[in-house]
Every structure is written in C-alpha cells, then in structure tokens.
Amino acid sequence: MEEVAPPANSRHIIMLPFMAQGHLIPFLELAIQILHHNPIFTISIVNSPLNINYLRSAISNRPSPPTQIHLISLPFHSSDHGLPPNSENTDGLAFNQIIKLFYASTALQSPFCGFISDIIAKEGTVPLCIISDSFMSWANEVARSFGTVNYTFTTCGAYGTAAYASVWLNLPHRNLADGGNHDEFSVPGFPESCRFSVMQLHPYLRAADGEDEWSRFFQHQISLSLHSDGWLCNTVEDIEAFGLEVLRNYIKLPVWCIGPLLPSKMLKGNTGSDTGLVGSRSGKRPGVEPEKCIEWLDSHPPRSVLYISFGSQNTISETQMMELARGLEESKTPFIWVIRPPIGFDPKGEFRTEWLPLGFEDRIGKQGLVVHKWAPQLEILCHRSTGAFLSHCGWNSVLESLSQGVPLIGWPLAAEQGYNVKMLVEEMGVCVVLTSGVHSRIEKEDVRRVIEVVLNRTEDGKGEVMRRKASELGERIRASVEIEKGCSYKAMKDFVSTILSRFQ
Numbered sequence: 292m293e294e295v296a297p298p299a300n301s302r303h304i305i306m307l308p309f310m311a312q313g314h315l316i317p318f319l320e321l322a323i324q325i326l327h328h329n330p331i332f333t334i335s336i337v338n339s340p341l342n343i344n345y346l347r348s349a350i351s352n353r354p355s356p357p358t359q360i361h362l363i364s365l366p367f368h369s370s371d372h373g374l375p376p377n378s379e380n381t382d383g384l385a386f387n388q389i390i391k392l393f394y395a396s397t398a399l400q401s402p403f404c405g406f407i408s409d410i411i412a413k414e415g416t417v418p419l420c421i422i423s424d425s426f427m428s429w430a431n432e433v434a435r436s437f438g439t440v441n442y443t444f445t446t447c448g449a450y451g452t453a454a455y456a457s458v459w460l461n462l463p464h465r466n467l468a469d470g471g472n473h474d475e476f477s478v479p480g481f482p483e484s485c486r487f488s489v490m491q492l493h494p495y496l497r498a499a500d501g502e503d504e505w506s507r508f509f510q511h512q513i514s515l516s517l518h519s520d521g522w523l524c525n526t527v528e529d530i531e532a533f534g535l536e537v538l539r540n541y542i543k544l545p546v547w548c549i550g551p552l553l554p555s556k557m558l559k560g561n562t563g564s565d566t567g568l569v570g571s572r573s574g575k576r577p578g579v580e581p582e583k584c585i586e587w588l589d590s591h592p593p594r595s596v597l598y599i600s601f602g603s604q605n606t607i608s609e610t611q612m613m614e615l616a617r618g619l620e621e622s623k624t625p626f627i628w629v630i631r632p633p634i635g636f637d638p639k640g641e642f643r644t645e646w647l648p649l650g651f652e653d654r655i656g657k658q659g660l661v662v663h664k665w666a667p668q669l670e671i672l673c674h675r676s677t678g679a680f681l682s683h684c685g686w687n688s689v690l691e692s693l694s695q696g697v698p699l700i701g702w703p704l705a706a707e708q709g710y711n712v713k714m715l716v717e718e719m720g721v722c723v724v725l726t727s728g729v730h731s732r733i734e735k736e737d738v739r740r741v742i743e744v745v746l747n748r749t750e751d752g753k754g755e756v757m758r759r760k761a762s763e764l765g766e767r768i769r770a771s772v773e774i775e776k777g778c779s780y781k782a783m784k785d786f787v788s789t790i791l792s793r794f795q
C-alpha cells in the first residue's frame with residue numbers, strides 16, 4: 292500500500308455501526324456527544340443506503356442537528372446475500388435471516404476501504420480514527436492497513452458485553468456433563484460465585500459448538516475487537532462498577548463509559564416530571580401518535596401504568612401473547628402494550644384480532660392502550676403515570692427505563708438480554724423475571740404475580756424497594772452527564788483528548 296501521511300492534522304472520525312436500530316441510533320448519539328465536547332471534528336457515519344436514509348430521517352428530527360456529521364452510503368444489495376430485497380437491517384427480519392445479515396455486513400468491507408482511500412486522496416491524511424461496532428470488528432484490520440487507530444463501540448452495557456464476549460469465545464456451557472437445561476456454569480472473567488444458567492442463553496447459543504455459523508461469526512468479530520485500541524461503552528461507571536471490573540479485566544483494554552447516550556431532555560430534572568415530547572430518536576414510524584399516548588397517560592394516577600414492549604425487532608409467540616393478554620386483563624392494571632405480529636408471522640404484516648383473546652380490546656376499554664408496531668417509548672417512560680416496564684431488556688430500553696427510575700419486568704429474548712436481566716436482578720435489584728425466550732410457557736397467573744410485585748401490591752414491599760433502587764440509579768445516571776463533574780462527562784472528555792493527542 293502507498294505510504295500515506297499520518298493523521299498529522301486530521302480531525303475526521305469515521306463511524307461504522309452495525310445494521311440495527313439499537314446500534315444505529317446510539318452511534319448517532321455518540322457522534323452528537325463527541326461534537327458537543329469538541330466541535331472541531333468532522334464525523335462520517337458509514338452504512339448501507341437504507342440505514343443511511345434512516346439515520347437521515349432520525350437526524351432531521353433533532354433540534355439543530357450538527358452540520359459536521361456526514362452520512363455516507365456504501366453500495367449494498369441484500370438479495371446478493373440470500374436476504375429479501377431491501378433488507379438492510381434487523382428490522383422486520385425473521386430470526387433465521389438475521390445470521391445472514393451478520394455475514395452480509397462484512398460485504399461492506401471492500402467499499403469501506405474504497406471510501407477511506409477517497410478520504411485520503413481528498414484530505415491528504417488518513418482519518419484520525421475509526422470507531423466501529425463490536426459486530427463490525429473487521430474495521431480493525433482496515434484501520435491497521437491504513438495506519439490509523441480503531442476503537443470498538445459496544446452499544447450494550449459492560450456486564451452484558453463481558454458475558455456476551457466471554458460466552459461466545461469460550462462456550463463454557465459446552466463443558467456441562469449432560470448439557471441439561473437447568474445446569475449452571477461459570478463464565479471466564481466472572482467470579483466463580485457468579486453462576487450463569489443455560490436457560491439464560493438463546494437456543495442458537497445453547498447449540499453452538501464453535502463450528503456453527505453463529506459461533507464462527509461472533510468468535511471472529513469478537514477476537515478482532517480485542518485488538519482495537521480501546522472500547523467505548525454505552526454505560527455509566529457509577530451504575531456498573533462490577534460489570535466494568537469484569538469487562539476491563541477480560542478484554543485488557545482501556546474502556547471509556549460514555550453513556551447514557553440518550554436525548555439530553557431525558558436527563559434533566561427529576562424523573563416522572565412529564566418531560567413532554569422528547570422527540571423520536573428514530574424518525575417517524577408507523578404507530579401511535581405521541582400526543583395520544585401522553586393524553587392517555589395523563590388520565591391515570593402516578594406510577595400506575597405498566598408499559599410493555601419487546602424492542603425494535605423482537606416479538607413473542609402467539610400462545611405467549613394470548614396468555615400475556617389474559618394476565619393483563621385479570622390484573623386490572625392500566626397498560627400500554629406495543630404489539631407486533633407473533634413469531635412465525637410476517638413481521639411487517641397487519642395486526643390480526645385472533646392473536647388476542649376474543650373481544651379483548653373492547654373489554655379492556657380504558658384499562659389498556661394497545662399500540663400496533665411502534666410507540667413513543669421515551670415519552671412513555673418519562674411520564675409520571677408509568678410505574679413499570681415489561682421489557683426484553685435490550686440495553687437501550689434498560690438505560691431509558693432506569694434513567695427515569697422505572698423498575699422492570701424482564702423477559703429476555705435474544706442477544707445479551709439474558710445477561711442484562713441477570714444483572715438487573717442480582718446486582719441492581721430493580722427487576723423481576725417473568726420468563727425468557729419464545730418457547731417458554733407462561734400462565735396468566737405468572738403475569739399477574741410479577742405485576743403485583745413490581746407495582747408494589749405485595750405485602751413484602753418488594754416493589755417499593757425496587758422502585759427506590761431504580762430511582763437511585765436514575766439519579767446517578769442523570770448526574771453522570773453533569774458538565775465537568777459527571778463520570779460520563781469526564782470519560783468523554785478523556786476520550787476526546789486521547790484521540791486529539793494523536794496529532795498534538
């Protein structure tokens with residue numbers, strides 16, 4: 292390769308998120324936060340055309356979006372990779388297609404190299420650094436080949452990231468004598484006393500043997516990420532001390548905790564203070580209008596409403612949906628439930644009444660608001676009437692909920708969500724588990740039981756303790772971004788000066 296100048300005066304940061312809403316939006320927030328700290332950078336966020344359009348719509352929603360952010364499309368054709376046409380992110384993809392998207396994402400490598408070469412030709416220096424998603428760690432080799440540095444950004448929490456990386460790299464559950472479903476195992480990097488359960492693993496991980504397509508992809512990408520120059524983590528040092536200790540010991544790289552990457556409006560003032568319209572982070576989507584949700588929430592007492600959502604891409608089975616509906620109805624708890632077609636149905640298809648008990652929506656009347664496909668989650672979590680969140684515990688949802696002091700009911704479905712739930716229960720004491728996965732059987736009584744606990748209707752007062760702990764965590768999360776004083780503010784400042792020191 293031709294000799295190129297070191298980044299003597301480059302202020303150009305390149306960002307490469309994975310192709311999923313839960314990754315694209317935190318990358319955009321990261322770019323905005325870096326520019327808040329120091330506006331001298333130019334930041335190019337690079338991805339496939341549809342994801343770039345999606346980011347364009349998300350950024351146009353912001354109050355004065357920074358002009359230093361450039362959104363760059365690289366050619367990508369999902370049908371070349373056995374995916375349906377225009378399938379450029381996990382949204383609406385059936386589970387067995389998601390692994391194809393992971394492999395397809397590596398096809399961006401060649402146009403990505405072309406893009407870096409173009410920058411060098413235009414600017415006369417290599418970019419200052421490449422910040423890549425932990426699932427896109429091939430960017431580490433690209434950075435090395437061009438003579439620049441690479442940072443890995445994990446959009447997950449520290450505990451979940453450490454467990455995810457170590458379980459994939461070591462497959463510790465494979466050593467269990469009978470591979471039985473109820474066996475517990477320890478995870479390299481975690482203390483021996485911290486036992487993990489096979490039930491916390493997604494079926495593809497339970498079955499992984501190091502040779503299957505999931506293991507091959509994740510083991511390769513995680514191994515590459517361990518050669519990056521450091522990690523950025525969307526978490527808060529003050530709430531994840533244990534997870535961070537494990538992560539730092541395990542990856543043996545600097546870790547900057549620069550989270551929570553949330554709209555600043557959510558991090559101001561007290562929780563439950565009715566922030567009003569926070570503004571969608573993801574641009575306009577089909578679903579309920581935020582104003583309608585707020586109006587509905589306004590008509591309920593403080594901390595009385597249960598919000599139910601399984602994130603941007605996951606769903607549950609038809610039988611689980613039926614039983615969840617029965618439990619909700621019998622609990623007489625006010626709720627907002629974001630419903631998507633159950634497993635096995637077209638994720639982009641229309642809602643069918645037969646997925647819910649006969650006459651459900653008529654009977655519940657004012658008790659519940661059933662929302663099809665997409666709800667204004669931030670507005671709901673910021674509202675004083677929201678008392679608990681039944682969630683798959685994707686990391687963005689966890690941070691959004693805790694930042695507002697809202698305790699959770701956990702129902703992990705994929706990725707590192709099972710580890711997040713373990714931490715929320717065992718380390719933080721802010722979550723009660725309903726079930727996990729899409730194959731489990733739930734009964735309406737289980738649903739009622741966890742609602743009673745989290746909304747503090749049981750005699751043991753467990754819900755009150757969860758609420759208090761969630762509220763304390765919310766305070767720490769909001770304090771973390773305080774200018775000059777907060778731990779996340781300081782971490783971001785340190786990261787920015789680290790990258791700038793490359794040319795000072």
Ligand code: UDP
Nearest residue numbers: 313602603604629665666668685686687688
């Ligand atoms: N989200 C939303 N409305 C919905 C569902 C999801 O606004 O109806 C947003 C939510 O606020 C969060 C993101 O989508 O920011 C989901 O990210 P998370 O990490 O929780 O889960 P994932 O979708 O990655 O599984």
